[in-house]
Structure formats: structure tokens, C-alpha cells
Amino acid sequence: MLHLLQLHYTAAEDEVTPHITGHVAYLERHHAAGTFLISGQTVPTSDGGAIIAHGVDRDTIEQITAQDPFVTNGVAKYTITTITPGRIHPALADVLTDEPLNLQ
Template sequence: MLHVLLVRYTASSAEVAPHVPGHVAYLRRWHADGTFLLSGQTVPDDLGGVILAVGDRERVERAAAEDPFATAGVAAYDIVTVEAGRADATLRALLGGA
């Protein structure tokens, strides 16, 4: 399954800033294991970020709950699960042939 994780800041940028190094380490870990396919800031960047993830929803929910932004209470996650009906061949391969 494909999941779109919307990361919304719930605090000021000054309150978010101390948690950025932990958040970056968190992203690296989940990218390294193949769960996160893409992550990035929204434009404008004060809204938060977006992560595309693959795997079962429970695992992705656990990953979101571990984000230092979430544990510090400076961001909240909305997770949208997508059942891909059509996809480019490159993306289909990443999704396991879906």
C-alpha cells in the first residue's frame, strides 16, 4: 500500500527548530529501510511536510508516532492510504507491481 503522510506544524518555527536534527535522523532511518520513498517540505515551508511511504498501515502509523516532531507535540500527522489503480511503471515497481 501507498500512504501519504501530511505533517502539519502545530507550533511556531522557533518551537519546531530544536527538533529538526532528530527529525532528520528519523527520516534517514525510515528512508534507509525502504519505508519512506519521498519526504520534503511544503511550499510555503511553514505548513509542514509530506512523506510518501509504502508498507502496511500499522507500520506507517508506528513510524509517524516515533517522529520527534510528533513526540514533542510540535507537529501532527494525517495519513491517507491510497490503493493505486493506475501508476507509471517506475512507481509500480516501487509499489511491488501494484
């Protein structure tokens, strides 16, 4: 199961800036755990960012997004789109498994 996480800023840039360090640590933690496959800013960057996540169910990804410092500090929110892949490029087949990740 894949999740497209779209991060939307809900506050002005000067209110978001103080929380960037915490947000980057949050991203690094979930990349290291293998949950986040891709993350980056959208274009234009003032809109927010996007993440492609996998290996966890919808409830878990909702819990994970709720822990983002941008969200806990009220400067952003997520839109989550859950995808059940019907076709996967062979180069991604080993990465995109249905096996749940061990997040301990």
C-alpha cells in the same frame, strides 16, 4: 499500499527548530529502510512537510509517524491518507510492490 503522510506544525517555528536534527535522522532511517520514497517540505515551508511511504500496513505507518521527534515533542502531527494504487506508471512499477518490507 501507499500512504501520503502530511506533517502539520502545531507549534511556532522557534519551538520546532530544536527538533530538526532528530526529525532528519528519523527521515534518513525510514528512507534507508525503504519505507519512505519521497519526503520534503511543503510550500510554504511554514505549513510542514509531506512523505510518500509504502510497503507497510496502516497500523505500522501510524506507529512510525508516532515516533517522529516532531510528534513526540508535541510540535507537529500527521494526517495519513492510505491509497491503494489502481494505476502505476511503468517507471514506478518495480518500486511499488505489494510485498511488505523487512524492517528489522
